């Protein structure tokens with residue numbers, strides 16, 4: 078059977094950008110691809126594909142367009158309230174707490190976690206790995222300067238403690254930045270880290286196919302240390318946690334069995 082124009086473009090995207098669109102829901106991706114092409118004056122997906130293959134800048138723009146980067150500090154605050162209650166379960170010093178923010182976008186999530194660890198585990202060393210597929214988001218995360226609207230959920234005390242004014246924005250405290258490693262990582266392709274005490278995986282899997290989501294969940298489970306905690310978002314529901322070696326400890330929180 079002949080490939081349609083979406084499938085042909087999928088092929089170009091896979092070869093040129095190493096992004097496997099077969100693992101994302103077609104309806105949403107196709108809509109975004111067509112909108113991206115129309116905005117930039119490409120008459121069809123085929124024409125977009127021809128332009129895309131040799132053009133690195135266009136590829137990077139497309140990747141940023143396809144992925145959704147909405148995030149903010151302490152997004153869904155009650156999740157962070159629950160996380161705070163579970164932090165005492167992490168291994169005690171001198172153990173270094175290892176945490177992974179998978180799909181960290183602009184960095185608000187890993188920085189929020191760093192603040193919680195500073196407050197709840199004072200003096201304990203921690204290392205946060207923060208990864209995303211989108212380089213543009215990672216650049217913003219590494220820069221660490223945020224807008225007022227990104228800080229909606231940050232109370233005045235934390236604003237003073239963790240940020241300094243920077244033009245119209247707010248710059249995160251440099252020593253907090255040093256505890257976080259921002260790295261490019263594709264959850265659908267790259268090897269996963271291991272022995273993590275805590276993994277935050279929220280609002281990322283929304284456009285993954287069900288099968289891809291299941292595989293990612295299994296791999297994330299294996300990246301946890303025994304007893305390690307996984308915090309997911311409402312788009313990452315885990316229907317049968319025990320089948321993949323997880324035990325539910327609160328809504329949206331699981332521990333590796």
Ligand SMILES: C[S@@+](CC[C@H](N)C(=O)[O-])C[C@H]1O[C@@H](n2cnc3c(N)ncnc32)[C@H](O)[C@@H]1O
Pocket residue numbers: 144145146147148149152179180181182183186208209210211214262263264265278279280281310
């Ligand atoms: C909506 S943001 C969520 C950010 C943060 N976790 C939060 O809840 O605020 C989703 C992020 O997932 C990233 N993403 C999408 N597909 C990915 C993949 N295959 N591997 C890694 N990150 C991916 C996007 O680039 C985007 O930055």
